Amino acid sequence: MNTLIVGAGALGGVITGRLLDAGVEVALATRDRTSSDRLLTSGIRISGVEGDVMVDVNRVAPLSDYRGQSFDLVLLATKAQSAIELAPQLIPLLAPGGTLLPIQNGGIPRLLADEVGEEYVLGGLSNLGATMITHGVYEQRNAGHILIGELRGGNSGRTIAVDQWLAQGISVRTTCNFRGSMWSKLLLNCSVTTIGAIVGCTMREYVQLPLGREVFEKIYSEVLNVVLALGEQPETMLVEPIPPCRTGSGDTSQAYEGWFQKIVDNYGDTKPSMLQDFERGRSTEIDFINGYVVGLGKQNGINVEFNEVIVAIVKAIAGGDTRPSADHLSAIIARAS
Numbered sequence: 001m002n003t004l005i006v007g008a009g010a011l012g013g014v015i016t017g018r019l020l021d022a023g024v025e026v027a028l029a030t031r032d033r034t035s036s037d038r039l040l041t042s043g044i045r046i047s048g049v050e051g052d053v054m055v056d057v058n059r060v061a062p063l064s065d066y067r068g069q070s071f072d073l074v075l076l077a078t079k080a081q082s083a084i085e086l087a088p089q090l091i092p093l094l095a096p097g098g099t100l101l102p103i104q105n106g107g108i109p110r111l112l113a114d115e116v117g118e119e120y121v122l123g124g125l126s127n128l129g130a131t132m133i134t135h136g137v138y139e140q141r142n143a144g145h146i147l148i149g150e151l152r153g154g155n156s157g158r159t160i161a162v163d164q165w166l167a168q169g170i171s172v173r174t175t176c177n178f179r180g181s182m183w184s185k186l187l188l189n190c191s192v193t194t195i196g197a198i199v200g201c202t203m204r205e206y207v208q209l210p211l212g213r214e215v216f217e218k219i220y221s222e223v224l225n226v227v228l229a230l231g232e233q234p235e236t237m238l239v240e241p242i243p244p245c246r247t248g249s250g251d252t253s254q255a256y257e258g259w260f261q262k263i264v265d266n267y268g269d270t271k272p273s274m275l276q277d278f279e280r281g282r283s284t285e286i287d288f289i290n291g292y293v294v295g296l297g298k299q300n301g302i303n304v305e306f307n308e309v310i311v312a313i314v315k316a317i318a319g320g321d322t323r324p325s326a327d328h329l330s331a332i333i334a335r336a337s
């Protein structure tokens with residue numbers, strides 16, 4: 001399966017490195033020649049969960065150099081904004097019957113399918129947490145996997161083929177309810193990723209702070225209200241999307257505690273991708289995460305006040321008006337009440 005991975009950031013780097021290390025030949029596309037030249041010299045180094053890797057990258061070039069070539073699989077590992085811009089340029093790179101596999105957070109696979117046609121797009125998302133330390137040097141932060149499935153639901157030949165191909169080097173799972181998985185991931189991104197970014201640490205660290213857990217519960221619960229009001233059926237991924245005995249915030253029953261700990265154990269040690277964006281001075285994906293939910297909540301008359309505050313704080317940090325800090329936790333509780 002002739003494969004092109006677009007984007008040599010945290011996830012693109014880890015996925016490419018692990019596939020090459022397993023002997024799976026893939027090509028890598030960077031934004032520009034400076035980045036591809038650097039990778040040609042440095043190769044890819046991965047440390048962390050799932051073992052260390054040091055591998056040469058022979059097929060790496062700026063995306064524009066691949067014009068005229070054709071690939072059976074294009075795995076799109078850029079941020080959401082770039083994915084939307086790039087998708088139309090990637091379709092001509094697909095061989096007949098070829099697949100575009102986006103793995104961004106938020107509702108990106110659906111947006112791309114609407115833009116370029118569902119026949120080209122296989123739904124993808126990442127439960128794998130990765131950090132780019134510097135160009136060519138990556139850390140895998142959890143034992144996560146890439147989840148793939150048809151946007152319309154059900155199974156398909158291409159889901160099976162892509163799964164078998166990628167599973168040679170990385171952990172992959174398939175789902176017949178990709179839409180439900182997308183919502184479950186969004187629940188986690190709105191809470192685990194965004195709150196971690198605002199505070200400037202991992203989830204495991206922020207839930208130990210005063211108000212950390214309360215803010216998590218408020219945000220998660222508001223997003224869940226929107227998801228359920230829309231009639232969506234969030235799917236169990238590593239954790240159940242609907243907490244047991246959903247009795248509201250402050251629940252300390254054993255079942256709830258077990259559910260909460262499972263989230264911390266699976267996602268609590270990953271450095272949030274949005275925090276990496278702040279640190280690199282990059283634009284964030286907030287409009288596709290909490291911002292997306294706020295829009296849907298408002299359209300449907302559902303209270304999303306805590307998420308609105310979260311969006312405002314992320315925009316203030318991104319705009320340089322404030323910095324990630326634990327102080328935002330009390331501001332969220334105070335301003336939303």
Ligand SMILES: NC(=O)C1=CN([C@@H]2O[C@H](COP(=O)(O)OP(=O)(O)OC[C@H]3O[C@@H](n4cnc5c(N)ncnc54)[C@H](OP(=O)(O)O)[C@@H]3O)[C@@H](O)[C@H]2O)C=CC1
Pocket residue numbers: 006007008009010011012029030031032035063077078079080082086103104105126127128129130131132270271272273276285
């Ligand atoms: N990192 C993580 O742990 C997780 C990330 N995700 C999601 O995965 C997606 C990717 O995240 P992540 O890997 O962290 O992001 P990064 O910002 O680390 O990587 C994105 C890469 O895409 C490259 N890129 C941007 N535009 C182009 C272009 N036109 N052509 C080629 N390459 C381009 C960037 O290059 P340049 O550096 O030149 O801008 C960068 O290397 C996001 O949607 C994120 O939310 C989901 C789960 C976990």
Ligand SMILES: CC(C)(CO)C(=O)C(=O)O
Pocket residue numbers: 105126127128129188189192193196267270271272273274
């Ligand atoms: C893995 C997780 C949930 C961690 O925040 C994530 O998706 C991200 O950082 O983008």
